[in-house]
Amino acid sequence: MKKISFVMIAILLVTGIMAQEEKTFTVNGTINGFSKPVARILYFYRKGDKNITDSVEVKDGTYQFSGTVAEPLMLTLRVRYPLGADGKPVKVFSQGDYAPVFIGPGTIKVSSADSLSNITVSGSAANDEYKKLTALLKPVNEQMRAESAIYSKAAKEKNESARKASEEKLDSLDKVTRELNGQYVKNNSRSPIAHYALVNYAGWEIDPVAVEPLLNQLSPEQKQYPSIKMLTANLEIAKKTAVGAMAMDFTQNDTVGKPVSLSSLRGKYLLVDFWASWCGPCRRENPNVVKAYQAYRDKGFHIISVSLDQPGAKDKWIKAIHDDNLTWTHVSDLQYWNNEVAKQYGIQAIPQNLLLDPKGKIIAKNLTGDQLEKKLSEILKP
DSSP, rough: OOOOOOOGGGSSTTTGGGGGEEEEEEEEEEEOSSSSOOOOOEEEETTTTEEEEEEEEEETTTEEEEEEEOOEOOOOOEEEEEBBBTTTTOOOOOGEEEEEEESSSEEEEEESSSSSSSSEEEEEEEEEEEEEEHHHHHHHHHHHHHHHHHHHHHHTTOOOOHHHHHHHHHHHHHHHHHHHHHHHHHHHHHTTTTTHHHHHHOOOOOOOHHHHHHHHHHOOOOOOSSSHHHHHHHHHHHTTSSSBBBBOOOOBBBSSSOEEEGGTTTTEEEEEEEOTOOOOHHHHHHHHHHHHHHGGGGGGGGEEEEEETTTTOOOHHHHHHHHTTTTTTEEOOOOGGGHEEEEEEEOEEEEEEEEOTTBEEEEEEOOOTHHHHHHHHHHOOO
16 A cells, blocks of 8 residues: 555566467356346456457357466456446445456366356356456455455545555555465465466565565466466566665656766765655655655755656646755656666556665665655764
8 A cells, every 4th residue: 555556567677578379268157136137248358468348249148258268367257237327337346246367278167156246157167267366365355355454444534544544454464465376376376366366466666585486386388378477587687686786777767857876876875766756655654754754855865756656747847846845856758657767677666766875876765654754864974
C-alpha cells in the first residue's frame, strides 16, 4: 500500500522475449442453475505487453473460446448479464460473478453451477497447482481483504492515523504473501505455476540473494518463459542497484530543460528519489523527505528527484514540486513508467529511493518515514 506499482513487462529488455513459441488453448465452458440468464462470458488476461480482453456469447448454457499463450497464465472469467430495462448492461456486484482460471496449452473444460465462481476445471495441470497455492495463501488473503476494507474506510474518512496503521498491517501481510509464494517455489520448483509464484515472490524490490537460487531451480523450459526472461533481466538490474554497488550514471533534463547528470552531483550524500505528482503514496511521503532535507542540506546532503509524470503533464509536475516545497534538483523525461532512468534502475513501484555516498556508492535503499533522517544522523553527525 505504500507503493504504486507497475509490472514492467512492457519494457522488453531481453531480445526474443516476445519471440517465444505460442501454443493454442481452448476453453469449453458450461453454466447451469444461475438465478438469472447470462448473455456473455467476458475473459481477460495479460500476454507479454498486451492486455487481452474479449467476450463470447453463451448459447444453451455453453460457450467456447480459444487463444495462444507462450506460458501458463492467469485468465479471469466474468459474467455479463442481458441489458436491463433501461437498456444498459446490468452491473456486476457479486464476487460470484468472477472466476480465475489458470490456463495452458490444450483444451480446458470449465463448468459453473449457481454462480461463475462455483467452478470446476479439468484439463489444466496449471489450475490444479494454482488451487494448491490458493489454499496455502487463503488465510493471509482473508486477512488482507478484511484489512483492505479497514484501509478504505480510513481513507474515505480521512483518518490519517488509522489509514497509516492499516497501511503498515497490509505491508506486513504482503510480505507474508510473498514469503509463502517463495516457500511454494522452493518446495515445488517443477510445478507448472512455479514461474508465476516466483514472480510474485520477487515483487517490485528484487532481492538477488533470495530470488536467484529459486530461479536457478526452475526447469529449462520455464526459464524460457517470457515472464522469467523478464524477471532474469530485472534481476540483473537489481544486482547493479544493490547496496554496495556504484550507482549507474544518467542524464535527464530538469524543469527548465537543462540536462543534469547524476555524476555532476557527487561530493555530497545524495538521495535519488523516484516519484510522480500523481502518486498518492509519494505525496504523503514528501513531508518526511522535506524534513530530512531541511535538517541536513547544509551538512553535505542533497536530493535529485526523478519524476515518472506523464507526457503533457509538465505543469502538474512543477505544481507538485512547489506545492510540496521540494526545493532540490528535479529531472524527468515525462514518459510515465517508460522514464529512461526508471527503466535503467528497474523501478517497478514508487516511491523508491537510493542513498549514495559522496563517491556515488549505494549505501541504503527505500528509506521511508523517519528512516532517512535517522540514517543521515548516523553519517552526518553535527
